[in-house]
Amino acid sequence: MPHRLLLVDDEPFNLELMTELLETAGYETVCADNGEQAWQILQQQGCTLSMVLLDKMMPGLNGFDVLKRIKNTPELNFLPVIMQTAIGSPASVQQGMEAGAFYYLTKPFSRDMLLAVVKAAQSHWDRHQAFRELAKQHLDALAHLQQAEFRLRTLKEAQTVTALLARTCTQPEKVATGLFELMVNAIEHGNLGISYADKTRLQSDGGWEEELERRQHDPVLGQREVRIFFERDPACCRFTIQDMGDGFDWQNYQDCPAASLLASHGRGILIARKLSFDNVEYQGNGNRVVASVLQTA
Template structure:
């Protein structure tokens, strides 16, 4: 399947370099020199893009404001946006991720890092589209679901369950992403005992998938389950995610900063764009996410 990436940067040289690297890797690219032009293109034909690679600092409509517009649009909210930034401070990165960015690239970045992040972004878009098509038929039935309890072990199971239950919510695209991230963090950093630092290192080395499969095959860590409890209350939906790993405070799994890399990206995505409230339960390996329902 061919993927088209929208490149947004006010520097022509940067656009040319990014387009060349991505097209050599098999992507189609469309370039835009301003936030205003990019917003126009997205409004005209947003469905044609698999991802957006967006410079954060631009005159006029800046990258963060364009990102907010994308995430506030029901038609575009599931489109993954990767921010490029020369300012890789913790506050800058957190602001971008909290606004809904899929990931960020700290300049200067290598071709390998560019392709890895863009590949993850378009893969995420493909999975959401596939799962949305599969779970859409159950959307009406989910409105009558009062409470349920599920257990899972793998990323694939997390994807399917997150996409399904998200359709019980007013904005399923946002909730699906946030719920999936909470489940993945419970699997990886809870049950499989992977630190943020080791995950980042193995991703850089290209050994991440092999390590994940190795740990899932182990009798102890691989046999642990993540539990997801769903409750429908009068004015809200509640999702509670728990793991069977060591008793580690969920707060400790939140975003950290080191060597210019953000740790715990998934938890930050879940905190603001996906849910109306998120409560970490101390050292009980549990997190409670809430989605408010509109009053009738």
């Protein structure tokens, strides 16, 4: 079933252009030319949408106003929002990031950039939906799990372990999204040694999946493991993820740099911090991260 996108812009030409590009790429679209109309659609049809492309500057209810309403509505707050703006300054992007926009498009944007950012947001939504479905399975006994350790190498294994461990928490689909992002970072950037710049270049050249596959079959890199430790105490559930890589300068990534929201990837830590966990702490040289979520009644 095609993904359904809400496009919000007070410029008819922009709506027409985005509609044509996105529908040609296989998406379904619904349009709004102001914030009030967009919010009505979200209230009535939010459960049918996969993401929102939201213009920042609009008269009346502006983009930030709509974004804040989305993030303050439990049924909508995991809906990816792509902010469109003619201002790509770090301060402007930081403002949107703090409000919950993890994806940005600076006008004018190319067809390729539009589709790359939409695909990144789509992946975020697809993972959330998959974990939401898995969370409905009858695994209630995991609510009583006190300690566990897992070892894994591949993204497929990470997805399986994520779906299982998330069930230890009262909001499994919320925890799963961030937990998986942290595991992906441990595998790709930690064990396989793929830097942020490498991934940017490979995605741009179309060689990302081939290189990932090559490194996973490398006789040295492919044998590295990610270790996942789970423990529960009366106050919280705690997940410790440790890879076998060289680490990174984690002090510079306490918050996602605003400029990275203009790229097609690099939001994993931000998603974990802002959406999934109450605390995320990197330790040592950065190849060990502890994420915790408070227990609720």
